Amino acid sequence: MTQDRKFPIGGPILEAKNISLSFGGVNAITDSSFAVLQHEIKAIIGPNGAGKSSMLNCINGIYSPQVGSISFKGKKLQKISPNVIAQMGISRTFQNLALFKRMSVLDNILVGRRLHLDANFLQIAFQLPKARTEERKNREKCEELIDFLEIRGIRDTPVGKLPYGLQKKVELGRALATEAQVLLLDEPMAGMNVEEKREMCRFILKVNDEIGTTMVLIEHDMGVVMDISDSVVVLDYGKIIADGSPDEVRSNQQVIDAYLGVAHD
Amino acid sequence: MTTKASILGYGKTDITNFVIMMVIAFAFVPMVVQTDYWYSSILIPWLCLSLAAIGQQIVMGFAGQLALGAAGFMAAGAFACFNFILRVPDIPFFVALILSGLVAAAFGVLFGLPSLRVRGIYLMVATLASQFFIVWMIDKFGWFKNYDTSGIITAQDIVIFGKPFTSPLEMYLVIVVVVTVLTILAINMARGSTGRNWMAVRDMDIAAESMGISLLRTKLQAFAISAFYCGVAGALFAFTYLKSLEPVAFDIKLSFKILFMVILGGLGTINGAFIGAAFILLFPVLLNSVGNNVFHGAIDATIISSIEQVVFGVLIIVFMIYEPLGMARLWDNIKRRSRKAN
Ligand SMILES: Nc1ncnc2c1ncn2[C@@H]1O[C@H](COP(=O)(O)OP(=O)(O)O)[C@@H](O)[C@H]1O
Ligand SMILES: [Mg+2]
Numbered sequence: 001m002t003q004d005r006k007f008p009i010g011g012p013i014l015e016a017k018n019i020s021l022s023f024g025g026v027n028a029i030t031d032s033s034f035a036v037l038q039h040e041i042k043a044i045i046g047p048n049g050a051g052k053s054s055m056l057n058c059i060n061g062i063y064s065p066q067v068g069s070i071s072f073k074g075k076k077l078q079k080i081s082p083n084v085i086a087q088m089g090i091s092r093t094f095q096n097l098a099l100f101k102r103m104s105v106l107d108n109i110l111v112g113r114r115l116h117l118d119a120n121f122l123q124i125a126f127q128l129p130k131a132r133t134e135e136r137k138n139r140e141k142c143e144e145l146i147d148f149l150e151i152r153g154i155r156d157t158p159v160g161k162l163p164y165g166l167q168k169k170v171e172l173g174r175a176l177a178t179e180a181q182v183l184l185l186d187e188p189m190a191g192m193n194v195e196e197k198r199e200m201c202r203f204i205l206k207v208n209d210e211i212g213t214t215m216v217l218i219e220h221d222m223g224v225v226m227d228i229s230d231s232v233v234v235l236d237y238g239k240i241i242a243d244g245s246p247d248e249v250r251s252n253q254q255v256i257d258a259y260l261g262v263a264h265d
Numbered sequence: 266m267t268t269k270a271s272i273l274g275y276g277k278t279d280i281t282n283f284v285i286m287m288v289i290a291f292a293f294v295p296m297v298v299q300t301d302y303w304y305s306s307i308l309i310p311w312l313c314l315s316l317a318a319i320g321q322q323i324v325m326g327f328a329g330q331l332a333l334g335a336a337g338f339m340a341a342g343a344f345a346c347f348n349f350i351l352r353v354p355d356i357p358f359f360v361a362l363i364l365s366g367l368v369a370a371a372f373g374v375l376f377g378l379p380s381l382r383v384r385g386i387y388l389m390v391a392t393l394a395s396q397f398f399i400v401w402m403i404d405k406f407g408w409f410k411n412y413d414t415s416g417i418i419t420a421q422d423i424v425i426f427g428k429p430f431t432s433p434l435e436m437y438l439v440i441v442v443v444v445t446v447l448t449i450l451a452i453n454m455a456r457g458s459t460g461r462n463w464m465a466v467r468d469m470d471i472a473a474e475s476m477g478i479s480l481l482r483t484k485l486q487a488f489a490i491s492a493f494y495c496g497v498a499g500a501l502f503a504f505t506y507l508k509s510l511e512p513v514a515f516d517i518k519l520s521f522k523i524l525f526m527v528i529l530g531g532l533g534t535i536n537g538a539f540i541g542a543a544f545i546l547l548f549p550v551l552l553n554s555v556g557n558n559v560f561h562g563a564i565d566a567t568i569i570s571s572i573e574q575v576v577f578g579v580l581i582i583v584f585m586i587y588e589p590l591g592m593a594r595l596w597d598n599i600k601r602r603s604r605k606a607n
Contacts, residue, residue: 060475086477100468111465115477117458124457125450135457178476
């Protein structure tokens with residue numbers, strides 16, 4: 001899959017430099033640096049509690065690291081709230097589903113397109129042409145996405161009523177709807193069966209292929225990681241112990257000792 | 266399946282329903298209802314409080330902010346309207362009404378600020394402050410009451426294009442126009458991205474933020490718009506129902522009443538505001554008439570009023586636990602079932 005890419009892997013788009021993050025006495029991340037290249041799929045792996053989710057939370061502004069800096073397209077992301085970071089072009093999914101439970105699947109995905117709408121509440125209240133046109137366009141985009149993800153049957157169902165696997169899919173849909181340049185996916189396939197995982201991989205690869213979205217993905221299933229990622233970062237106890245291509249990481253002795261050799265979950 | 270033709274959810278049935286409702290409101294009711302009692306004591310307060318309930322619905326049902334203090338914003342709107350009409354010569358009534366809503370909206374933003382820090386019951390207590398502050402301010406500074414010492418100020422007559430609207434039917438028509446317009450605007454907002462942003466903040470604020478929604482702006486916007494609706498409702502309530510301006514009319518009890526309307530009517534639905542308001546207003550009337558007509562006054566009035574409180578209390582608990590979508594949802598279910606039966 002590396003040959004003939006419509007969006008060949010480019011230079012660093014996202015860089016973490018010497019990040020340290022602690023909660024009280026717990027060091028979640030210690031002096032970690034890594035870069036994500038434009039248009040690549042980068043996997044973050046490591047045992048539970050290694051600091052993977054914390055890393056994504058630092059990138060999208062939910063946490064702010066005590067030490068170090070993160071930059072996106074050359075701009076520092078210090079002390080910027082998640083909504084501004086979303087505006088800059090980084091969106092995400094969450095490990096423990098963070099959907100809008102009482103809203104329908106379509107409405108959840110529509111919220112994902114928040115940044116593509118700019119009519120104000122008065123234009124919306126009075127249904128002025130601007131509000132109507134942009135709403136129509138966005139709905140069309142969402143319908144396309146619903147077809148792409150093959151979830152037309154649940155389009156109007158409140159998300160809270162869906163089984164876990166489908167909720168994960170809707171959350172991916174909401175993230176895709178943002179059309180962000182970088183997507184942070186926190187265990188998008190957790191709890192899924194082989195079939196469902198294969199489907200999710202297909203969606204992720206297709207989006208990466210066709211529109212060049214850069215993905216940072218946390219995943220436990222080594223098969224999946226080796227299959228879809230261009231590079232892999234390995235975290236252990238908050239430290240980066242390896243960073244490279246899937247093959248390099250797989251054969252790294254430190255990784256085998258610390259992680260692959262040890263049964264997890 | 267819903268098709269793409271029903272953009273914003275306005276389908277044929279929505280439009281039919283709207284036309285039917287307009288015919289009822291502007292033709293059927295004025296033709297059939299001839300007694301002033303029905304206008305002054307039922308329709309007028311119902312519509313005014315429904316409007317306030319839409320305000321409460323916006324901040325609580327849609328944006329998920331447990332705010333309590335609708336009556337405070339109503340007081341702000343009522344006294345603002347009184348002062349605009351008093352101090353601005355020849356100000357058109359509808360202009361005064363909109364400005365009153367804006368004054369209330371400004372208070373809404375101010376007292377919505379705690380929502381950026383606290384939530385749930387703490388926010389409820391914090392927003393209660395608005396209730397006390399606004400009423401205190403009106404009492405404290407004589408200017409707001411035009412230095413009236415009697416405590417009760419008579420509201421000015423509503424005059425539109427030189428024509429006074431003073432009979433119950435005329436006032437009812439003024440209110441129906443305002444309520445219709447504001448309800449349509451509220452539905453448009455609720456169905457559009459404004460409402461989706463509110464609901465996203467309500468359901469999962471951290472995810473909403475990650476999708477690019479500013480919590481600060483969205484919450485304060487909900488507080489402002491909510492207070493606007495309450496302010497306009499308060500002005501109408503004072504000018505058409507109370508026909509006077511007295512801060513005590515906007516006490517904490519009224520705030521609770523509006524809160525209950527929204528809970529019983531159904532959180533997060535515009536219909537629910539109207540259904541809840543009707544229930545809270547009509548149930549005591551019904552209970553009284555049952556007491557008088559069935560038991561011929563054998564049941565003491567205090568017992569009837571305690572029955573009322575108990576029923577409200579039980580219903581609120583039942584709805585909170587079993588049907589957060591309230592009576593609006595029950596109504597939908599009945600409609601769906603009857604459609605199936607046909
Ligand atoms: N909000 C928080 N408050 C306190 N401790 C936290 C918080 N978030 C993460 N941690 C701690 O940081 C460490 C890393 O957690 P996390 O990033 O969730 O790991 P992973 O995603 O790799 O399983 C854990 O020890 C966890 O308990
Ligand atoms: Mg995690």
